[in-house]
Amino acid sequence: MTMDEAAAGADRSGALEAAPPVDSLGFDAALAELQAVVGRLEEGGQPLEEALALYERGVALQEHLERLLADAELRIRRLVERGGGRVDALEGPGPEENG
Amino acid sequence: MSGTERRPSWALPPWDAGQANERARPAVPGAFGLRIFTVAEVTRAIRAAVRADERLRELWVEGEVGRVTISSAGHAYFSLKDAEAQLACVWFRDDRLASPFEVRTGLRIVAHGRIDLYEPTGALQLYVDTVQPAGFGDLALRLEALKAKLAAEGLFDRARKRPLPERPAVVACVTSPVGAVWHDVRTVLARRWPATTVVLSPCLVQGEGAAASIVAALRRIARWREVLLAAGRGEEAPAVTIVARGGGSLEDLWAFNEEAVVRAIVAHPVPVVTGIGHETDVTLADFAADVRAPTPSAAAELVVPDRVEVAAGIAALGRRRDRALASRLAALRRALAEERRVLATLDPRAVLAARRQAVDLLGDRAARAVLARLERDRADVALLERRLRPTLPGRLERTRDHLERSRRSLTVLAGRRLERARAAVSLAGAALAALGPQATLERGFAIVTRARDGVVVRDPVEAPAGSTLRIRVARGAFGATATGSGDGGA
Structure with missing residues (x-):
């Protein structure tokens, strides 16, 4: 997830109807959107229905973020040189590694 | 032996000979020919x-x-x-910190300075004042020259x-695939x-x-x-x-002082964090890095946030979200209660509605x-008809006619009454509507209430000068301020 995509995620939260499902968001996008949602709720000014929708979205985002953190597991890859200077990333710590 | 005996000048150290006569001291028995000095005198002499x-x-x-x-210090x-032999050395802080090298037990060095007591x-x-690694004299000079050159660039x-x-x-890590460093970096990141x-790009x-x-x-x-x-x-x-390497001698770390490594770090497309050797080891790679960490583990800690802190941040956002909605709802509730109160005391429709209902009930009754x-x-x-019919058949017809007429006129009469x-x-309803405040307001009257x-x-007593008033007219309301009792309630 790049910062641009995270920012785009925050923008999308502007139109709640078009917001993508929370589960499809990466950590940065979800965090950026939660920050945006909280900011808008604190600013106020929107109709009550919209405030309630924002609130519910915020709850879903928080739960999603907490789940991402709890379930996260470090992924390990290693870069290897192929013929012709090609570079490939293999899964796992590599054959030399045993611990 | 008498106390007046003088020591021969040859028995005195050369730095004291000139003063021997003036600074005669009592000779100690058995110490003929030698003066006894204070410690300070000797150390000063040395x-x-x-x-x-x-x-x-x-x-x-x-x-x-x-x-x-x-x-x-x-x-x-x-x-x-x-x-x-061995020689005690002291290396003061400022000189030490200015040096790219640190002294470590077992290291052969060339130290520059002065001898003093x-x-x-x-x-x-x-x-x-300065230290260079022994046998590295040339390299050390080259390093200083290289450092100056790259710094000038x-x-x-x-x-x-x-x-x-x-x-x-995604975090990349340049280090040896074997050994503790790669393991430490992974452990810190996982924690x-x-x-x-984390992507390892293995190297020597x-x-x-x-x-x-x-x-x-x-x-x-x-x-x-x-x-x-x-x-x-x-x-x-x-x-x-991350560019990482475990601790080692200066020679071991030497690759990280090479110009090619420095230039590769500077040219690297993403920020580089070095964690090379121990805290006291500083290489040119460290100078070139975007951030220098003292050790490989510290480098891994620097590149990622702490899961616990981020979780606390998310929880704090959740609390802010809850508070924002709660205060929003509380404000709405307060506004609603205020509207109700104002409606109850001011709105003429409520009074009119109650009267209309009373009229409706009266009408029904x-x-x-x-x-x-x-x-x-x-x-x-x-x-009457039943009682008349058997007795007077002749009159009955007339009576029937009469009754029929009476009945008709009675129906008409009852209809008219209704x-x-x-x-x-x-x-009554129209009159009531006319009497209600809305009609009165339509005629140009106003209802004045205290805003308070x-x-x-x-x-006028109820609106002393300066009190804020709310004036309701037929098509709305506005605020006003009382200026005084005017012509005294005429």
Whole structure:
């Protein structure tokens, strides 16, 4: 997830109807959107229905973020040189590694 | 032996001979020919002798570093020794921190400084200003020259330093695939921020070819990143690169002082964090890095956030969200309660509605009464008819006709009464509407209330000068301020 995509995620939260499902968001996008949602709720000014929708979205985002953190597991890859200077990333710590 | 006996001048040390006569001291029995000195006198004498020797004022000393003690003030105390002797050395903080090298036990070094006597302990010491590794003399000079050259090019400038990404999804690591460093980096990342991928770009970290291997490992990451960007998979590319190596001698770390490594770090497409050797080891790679960490583990800690802190931040956002909605709802509730209160005291429609209802009830009762009366009248007629029919058949016809007429006129009569009653009810409603405040307001009257408590002002006394008023007219309301009682309630 790049910062641009995270920012785009925050923008999308502007139109709640078009917001993508929370589960499809990466950590940065979800965090950026939660920050945006909280900011808008604190600013106020929107109709009550919209405030309630924002609130519910915020709850879903928080739960999603907490789940991402709890379930996260470090992924390990290693870069290897192929013929012709090609570079490939293999899964796992590599054959030399045993611990 | 008498106390008046003088010592011969040859028995005195040369620095004291001139003063022998003036500074005669009582001779100690059995110590003929020798003066007894105070410790301070002797140490002063030694110091003077040492300082007089030009060879000791500035010199290079090569030896092996013995035990090293760093004081809390930052001064280093150590000994230099060889097979035959050892020499106490002191290296003051400012000189020490300015040096790219640090002294460590067992290291062979060349130290530059002067010899002097430290009177409180009577120790002769080498006061070190600079240190270079022995046998590395040429390399050390080359390193200083290289450092100066690269610094002049601006490669170490603070302005070049790039900020680290806050939460990199992918972290690259340039280090040896074997050994503790790669393991430590993975362990720290897994503990602090497991929501990431670490990509090892393996290399040699010491010995022949290490510098070229490090450069190749950095380039491999750059090439892989380009491939991913070209394929539109930029999110899989490393956002930061760790260059790490465990502790070792200066020679062991030498690859990280090579110009090619420095240039590869500066040219690297993403920020570089170095964690090379121990805290006191500083290489040119460290100068070139965007951030220098003291150790490999510290480098891993620097590149990712702490999961616990981020979780606390998310929880805090959740609390802010809850508070924002709660205060929003509370404000709405307060506004609603206020509206109700104002409506209850001011809105004429509420009063009018209550009166309309009363009118409706009256109208219903009136209609019911008229209908009931009509029914009773009809029943009386029927009864009369039954009683008359058997006795007077002749009159019966007439009576029947009469009754029939009466019944018809009675029905008409009852209908008219009902009509009148309805008209009266309708009139009453209209009259009430006319009497209600809305109609009055339509005629140009106004209802004045105190803004403070909503009390309707009926007497100038209730609106003293300066009180804020709310004036309701037919099509709205506005605020006003009372200016005084005017012409006194005329």
